[in-house]
Amino acid sequence: VVPFTARDQISSNFPRLYKQPANFPPGPWALPFVGNLFTVNFKKIHINLTQFSEKYGDVYTLRMGQTRIVVLNGYQTIKEALITQGESLSDRPIQPMIEDVNHNLGVISTNGHLWKQQRRFAIQTLKYFGVGKRSLESAVLDEFKFLSTHIAEYKGKPFNPHLITNNAVSNIICTLVFGHRFEYSNAKFQKLMSMFDQSLQIQGSIWGQLYNSFPVVMRLLPGPHQTVQKIWKEVIVFLRTEIEEHMKDWNSSDPRDYIDCYLSEIEKTKDDISGTFDVENLAMCTLDLFVAGSETTSTTLRWGFVYMSKYPEIQEKVQAEIDRVIGQSRQPTMADRSNLPYTDAVIHEVQRMGNIVPLSLPHITNKEVRLGRYVIPEGVTIIPNLTSVMLDKNEWKTPNTFNPGHFLNEKGHFEKRASFIPFSAGKRACLGENLARMELFLFFTSFMQTFSFAMPPGVKHAMDYNFGITLSPVSYEICATLRQ
Numbered sequence: 051v052v053p054f055t056a057r058d059q060i061s062s063n064f065p066r067l068y069k070q071p072a073n074f075p076p077g078p079w080a081l082p083f084v085g086n087l088f089t090v091n092f093k094k095i096h097i098n099l100t101q102f103s104e105k106y107g108d109v110y111t112l113r114m115g116q117t118r119i120v121v122l123n124g125y126q127t128i129k130e131a132l133i134t135q136g137e138s139l140s141d142r143p144i145q146p147m148i149e150d151v152n153h154n155l156g157v158i159s160t161n162g163h164l165w166k167q168q169r170r171f172a173i174q175t176l177k178y179f180g181v182g183k184r185s186l187e188s189a190v191l192d193e194f195k196f197l198s199t200h201i202a203e204y205k206g207k208p209f210n211p212h213l214i215t216n217n218a219v220s221n222i223i224c225t226l227v228f229g230h231r232f233e234y235s236n237a238k239f240q241k242l243m244s245m246f247d248q249s250l251q252i253q254g255s256i257w258g259q260l261y262n263s264f265p266v267v268m269r270l271l272p273g274p275h276q277t278v279q280k281i282w283k284e285v286i287v288f289l290r291t292e293i294e295e296h297m298k299d300w301n302s303s304d305p306r307d308y309i310d311c312y313l314s315e316i317e318k319t320k321d322d323i324s325g326t327f328d329v330e331n332l333a334m335c336t337l338d339l340f341v342a343g344s345e346t347t348s349t350t351l352r353w354g355f356v357y358m359s360k361y362p363e364i365q366e367k368v369q370a371e372i373d374r375v376i377g378q379s380r381q382p383t384m385a386d387r388s389n390l391p392y393t394d395a396v397i398h399e400v401q402r403m404g405n406i407v408p409l410s411l412p413h414i415t416n417k418e419v420r421l422g423r424y425v426i427p428e429g430v431t432i433i434p435n436l437t438s439v440m441l442d443k444n445e446w447k448t449p450n451t452f453n454p455g456h457f458l459n460e461k462g463h464f465e466k467r468a469s470f471i472p473f474s475a476g477k478r479a480c481l482g483e484n485l486a487r488m489e490l491f492l493f494f495t496s497f498m499q500t501f502s503f504a505m506p507p508g509v510k511h512a513m514d515y516n517f518g519i520t521l522s523p524v525s526y527e528i529c530a531t532l533r534q
């Protein structure tokens with residue numbers, strides 16, 4: 051008999067103890083106390099978890115320390131859970147490593163009324179500032195001009211695209227949230243970006259899991275997990291400075307960005323007892339948008355460079371389509387998308403194979419859920435294994451091979467696939483999906499219009515990856531040659 055969830059374990063001095071129901075999902079044998087913590091390889095945990103499903107089925111259980119976790123695999127199972135029974139799975143579990151940073155504020159890891167208000171507000175404000183409108187499109191295209199000028203300076207010589215791509219992509223969410231971008235020469239901002247990466251790597255490693263499983267002990271012990279707390283504190287100081295700057299010249303009738311709109315919302319709801327808008331929540335929502343909106347799209351683009359250099363024939367086909375439809379005399383726009391089916395298919399395939407959020411984010415059941423023949427009680431942590439969907443052999447013709455044909459019909463037209471869910475699905479699905487899809491299309495198409503990518507002579511393709519919440523290509527250098 052063990053507590054089922056992190057919430058049981060941490061939030062109460064007298065944890066609720068469950069007896070495992072007879073029809074609880076099966077899973078691998080777990081050691082006393084540590085459970086399966088040391089039987090999974092955290093560097094390839096998404097592959098491990100997908101392999102377990104071959105033995106234990108699409109719904110199985112793992113034990114991380116004292117917490118039971120149910121892993122969901124395959125498109126049909128995840129769809130049934132996150133969409134059909136979405137309301138029962140719309141909460142997030144408490145993760146001490148994150149809780150120690152955000153104190154259960156913000157949008158990514160909150161629940162209930164607070165989460166609903168913050169999510170709705172974030173979606174509305176992103177829409178207001180132009181997700182899907184020309185103004186934002188122009189911001190992305192202008193950012194690409196800065197980026198391409200910088201990259202062209204390498205004159206086709208090898209360079210590492212990591213930080214510069216992060217900076218450029220991050221500038222889009224910074225424009226929406228802070229109202230301004232950061233120069234690539236800003237050493238402070240570059241340091242912040244690389245600290246992010248470091249933190250995500252540690253959070254996704256065994257250290258993150260140990261911290262979440264044994265928070266009381268881990269808070270006291272030295273180790274990389276302590277770096278995570280230090281990094282986020284520094285990031286929060288940076289965000290608070292941005293908020294304070296906004297407060298100085300905020301004008302409610304002329305909102306410049308997300309922070310200004312949020313300040314207006316605080317003012318508007320200050321007498322509303324059900325209102326959840328205050329400066330603390332603003333700081334944590336800003337943190338969530340900044341983190342989620344920077345690393346993800348930029349990592350996808352870096353996978354794009356890797357795949358294009360590995361498959362030059364696919365790269366040439368994309369370039370030929372862009373040359374035919376857009377040419378070289380103007381920049382791409384979102385209106386071009388429907389005329390670029392092959393390019394669109396390649397972007398989708400980069401996302402499928404790149405699989406950058408391989409285990410989605412954890413959910414928790416807020417009431418008993420029945421999945422097939424299994425019963426999962428309230429309060430159990432759920433991992434939707436998106437890798438099992440991205441590589442599902444029942445859904446994709448060649449699941450492990452880069453193949454834009456997955457998104458094209460016999461006539462060569464782009465074909466949407468229901469099982470393409472890199473942004474997850476249901477109530478908690480990525481709220482930045484529209485923004486990300488716009489950024490990916492405009493940046494990728496602009497890159498292919500302007501440069502050809504190849505690995506430096508004699509260097510093997512960097513297909514290996516690092517796992518740390520996101521799955522990112524190992525650090526690599528690449529040559530970007532101007533096409534004109």
Ligand code: HEM
Binds near residue numbers: 406481
């Ligand atoms: C959540 C993927 C870009 C903001 C998520 C989730 C995934 C995801 C898988 C978890 C959904 C779940 O729990 O079921 C991606 C991918 C991106 C991307 C693949 C880019 C290629 C962005 C951007 C933003 C963003 C640009 C910025 C606005 C968020 C937020 C959440 C989230 C705030 C939490 C939503 C909630 O808990 O209600 N994303 N994302 N994401 N994403 Fe994204």
